[in-house]
Amino acid sequence: MKTSRRHFLLMSVCVSAGSSLVLSRAAFAAGANTLSEADPQAQALGYKEDASKVDKAKFPQYAAGQTCGTCSLFQGKATDAFGGCTLFGDKQVAARGWCSSYTNM
Template identity: 45%
Template sequence: MSVSTRRVFMLQVAAGGAALAAASAHAQAAPMVGEKDAQAMSLGYAADTTKVDAKKYPKHAATQQCSNCALYTGKAGEASGPCGIFPGKHVAAKGWCSAYAKKA
């Protein structure tokens, strides 16, 4: 094997490895925010908006949910997605927290 052929082969191996790593990272979903996480608890996060404590959060309305919050960046129709409040984690589309801000 000549030096240039070996160099081309090594570049192809490196490029293929990088492509596989990128595909693998994209395929893995972000972890879900747990209701018992410290930040989630401080914001009253509930994975199901219908189970929010009405006495503790009197301004909560059943129509408010993560999927129609301005901070939610998940795709429409998906069960969960990213939220600006919880970087690197997903929230339930039908969830709610006290940082809720209606999408414009």
Template identity: 60%
Template sequence: MKSSRRTFLITSIGVASSLALSRQAFADAPKVSESDPTAVALGYKNDAAQVDKAKYAKYAAGQQCNNCQFFQGKPTDAWAPCPMFGGKQVSGKGWCSAYTKKA
């Protein structure tokens, strides 16, 4: 029993520290630039109000990164990683054509 408890505690501490380190790695991820080739291809803008509505008819008011299912942060985060941009951070107020409303 002691061995199981000890193993559990050691494993739990390891998992918790790994999660903390990965969270810090996300916070240190570079911010995506609007001139980044992927950003250009997806029509990414740091400010959703700047989206070319004629070119991206899919865009609708209220759509922005912080309410997209791909935004890997809290809705209140100013910047958070996005898998569409290889984990680079996107603006919470941004938008791209990969936008998919969070369920």
């Protein structure tokens, strides 16, 4: 089958766009948009990427077993390492993290 120049260019553009989409999704999944503990809103809510590092004297409402992954505000799946949170907009929070707005209703 003979391929025309037009067909070749069209296929090249489609393959290139598909590759870009895969790369951008990989970058997002790798933490390109994760919430930093240094973020002012994260600091105001006592966000920690690892719930075991929460200052229990500063946040006495923290209880063992509370993590972002079990919070009702977490928008990821139970198996996700990171997911959205209604408090932090487009930032991704660690499923094993915690903040003072933890709620499990």
